[in-house]
Amino acid sequence: MAKETIYLDHNAASPLRPEARAALVAALDLVGNPSSVHAHGRALRNLIDTGRRQVARLAGAEAKQVVFTGSATEAVTQAIVGGTKAFSAGAIAVSAGEHAAVAKAAEATGLPVWTIGLDAVGRIDLDQLVAVLARADAEGVTLLVALHWVNNETGVVQPMSRINALVGPTRHTLFVDAVQALGKLDLDFAASAPDMLAVSGHKIGAPAGIGALLVKAHADTVRLIPGGGQEQGRRGGTESAALIAAFGAAAAAADYDSEAMSALSVHLERGLAALAPDVVIFGQGATRIGNVTDFAVPGLGNATAMMGLDLMGLSVSSGSACSSGKVGASHVLAAMGVPKDLANCALRVSFGWNSTLADADAFLAGFETLLSRRKRDGKAA
């Protein structure tokens, strides 16, 4: 790219880590199929075994609990659609703040979807979770509870130990979307309550196209991709040893420094408040992961702001799902009761492994330019 650009959208995808690149490139030169018993096949199998151990270690899982998939969306769909196939009288409980991967998979099951609300700062309403569990017992329904750990828009960290304590001892299945938590929090999968958990490679510096479903042996999911017996019979199709090796290398290199990340966000948020005293930081008051700030300056629409920032070489996000390339309204902010006008001003800045204070300062300088242009054009900043 000719012009220097600054990437502040790690929650969408984190840049490829050098360790992941090296593992990927080395693996691409290997020949064969990991299921073959000859030396070529065995070399690929070794890479997969190593990658599996590395991802397992980062997630606090046993290697045999890791099933590689083509994305976290696939892992989520396997957990929710595959995990409810055997239900005779079932329902799915999700929060109103789930990623589309979870919401759409729940819808795709055709089962009733019971939605648990968020409070004004983005936390899952635990009283509603208790009510949903009681309702399932009263109606004799088996539940799959599918909740996220860290919100991809606001960075709010959900009260997972409370959720585990509420759902763990019941007969219901607990699935956790841990895509934004992997590498940032101690997932401790093997020793904790969730039956299944989904993670993604490209959020931790591996390439896109690789994810994993962590699944305990007792979890009864009907595989969606039968094919051969790969991935312990849980997901057919020849494994991509190169992508798995890259995911493993990124997992082994993961060195999330929560203090350094929080320092960047605090610096950014102080700077924003100085530039625009009416700035609203979403999720303030809840426990938030340190790498992300989701905020709005009233009256400064995010479509225009993102375009202006993009022209200055600053890549950020509106925070809400915009897979079609358009800025959409955020269902997470709506669930928090944020008025639509304000939600349409939401911008998300997310830092990662190669972010620096200079990046945060460059963003603040760009944002200041945006605000002063707006003032000059006659609108109050």
Ligand SMILES: Cc1ncc(COP(=O)(O)O)c(C=O)c1O
């Ligand atoms: C919370 C959350 N869940 C699921 C996904 C889907 O991950 P993938 O892109 O690997 O399918 C994402 C990606 O943005 C996410 O942030």
